[in-house]
Amino acid sequence: ETIENKITLKDAIGDLQYSEIPAKEKNYTNGENCKIPNHEYMIGGFSSMYMSRNRVRSWDEVSFTIQAGGRHAPIHPQAPKMKFIEQDKRIFVPKKEHLYRRLTVRExxxxxxxxDNFIFYYDKIADGYKMIGNAVPVRLGRAIALQIKKDLGLNSKANDRPKAMWSQVEKMILAEEY
Known part of the structure; x- marks a missing residue:
């Protein structure tokens, strides 16, 4: 998306509110008990390093980068911005602590x-976050693949490459269901 067409948190995850569930003890998955697949979040404390920066974005902002670890997942936008105490130290707003939770794996x-129909399978929720954080965003991957296809001349009707070789790749590249 262009900067003018930025996707805000409200656009991306606004319809997922109020159906998330916390992880089981020791951050094991709830599996099929999630009403929405993978809509569960890691529980537990936050490191001092994590608390040294604001980890909350508003609904009308774009997300922070999704990292490959649940301990570093951004905070859900329902929470107010973290309160600045001093350099490298912030706290959750007093009496609003219940609003601070990590984004879910699905978010x-x-x-x-x-x-949404892509389901991640894992036992520990941290592994779900890791898969997503290490992945190339789907739409970015599609854009790159389409450019490679174009650069290789695979759009040409005079293409003499074996079509069977490219049919599976082409189906994936051209799929609009994402």
């Missing part, structure tokens, strides 16, 4: 443009 997947 992170949405931000990375994974389709």
């Amino acid at each position: 992170c997947a949405r931000i990375q443009t994974f389709p």
